[in-house]
Amino acid sequence: MIYQQTEEQDKSAILRRIAFVCDELGVGQVDISSKDLEYVCYKMRTGFPCKYGLEKASVFKKVAYFVALFIQHKPIKSELLAVEVGTELAKVNINALIAFDIAIRVLSRAKINRSDGKVFTGIRRISLSNHSYMDILDTLSSPNEAQITAPTHFKLLAVFFEQLVYKDNPDIQYPDDHKPAVYEVRSIVHSPSAGDDLAGT
Numbered sequence: 001m002i003y004q005q006t007e008e009q010d011k012s013a014i015l016r017r018i019a020f021v022c023d024e025l026g027v028g029q030v031d032i033s034s035k036d037l038e039y040v041c042y043k044m045r046t047g048f049p050c051k052y053g054l055e056k057a058s059v060f061k062k063v064a065y066f067v068a069l070f071i072q073h074k075p076i077k078s079e080l081l082a083v084e085v086g087t088e089l090a091k092v093n094i095n096a097l098i099a100f101d102i103a104i105r106v107l108s109r110a111k112i113n114r115s116d117g118k119v120f121t122g123i124r125r126i127s128l129s130n131h132s133y134m135d136i137l138d139t140l141s142s143p144n145e146a147q148i149t150a151p152t153h154f155k156l157l158a159v160f161f162e163q164l165v166y167k168d169n170p171d172i173q174y175p176d177d178h179k180p181a182v183y184e185v186r187s188i189v190h191s192p193s194a195g196d197d198l199a200g201t
Contacts, residue, residue: 001106002066003054007041014041014102018076021101025085030078030094037075044069049154059110060165063103064157068150070099071140088134096140096148107165112172125168 001013014037022030044066050057074095082090089097104126112120128136140148148157166173 001102001109003044003062007038007045010041010044011037017102017105018098021098025080025089027078027080027084027094030076033075033077036073040066040069040073040075043073043150047150049150058158058162059107059112060162061154061158063106063161065150065154067099067103067140067157067161068148068153070102071095071148072150089137091141092134092137093141096137100137100140103161107161114172114174116174120169120172123165123169123172126164127168128164 001017002010004010004013015032018030018032022028044062045054048054048057048062048065050061054062071093074093076094076098078094080090080092080094080097084090108123108126110123112123114120142148
């Protein structure tokens with residue numbers, strides 16, 4: 001869907017996905033800046049912040065950079081309306097919603113090449129509770145000084161997407177990734193009514 005052979009192909013694929021998601025949500029016609037979308041498609045190739053370049057970068061880094069750029073440059077100028085999508089979704093930025101949707105769709109179809117030679121082509125699932133989904137969209141929609149940008153959030157988003165995939169697909173991780181690197185997490189007792197208690201020292 002993204003990082004195809006040309007920027008124009010990327011743009012066309014993104015526009016199709018925007019139309020599909022908006023239709024699924026019951027959103028009417030949205031205002032899209034062709035200039036801003038073209039800049040995102042250009043920048044995600046020419047400005048890729050990985051020392052080994054775009055071609056050797058992991059799918060997680062590629063997705064993270066796209067998401068950060070899309071949210072930062074906001075090619076969709078319309079806002080979600082409560083009358084169309086409900087009060088909860090109306091609080092999030094439509095660019096964050098679309099960027100995250102594209103990221104999950106791309107990751108679910110990705111081919112992952114590990115440095116040990118193993119190749120994975122079928123991610124079984126990427127699952128999120130509705131609560132987590134809304135929290136993620138809320139975070140990606142952060143305004144002003146907390147806004148997602150490529151320079152400040154690329155690396156964090158890459159790790160986030162990597163762990164999101166590993167959560168339901170542990171066989172994709174490197175074997176050593178199953179071992180605690182620095183510390184062991186002890187028990188966490190979840191009590192929704194009274195807040196979370198962290199047990200252990």
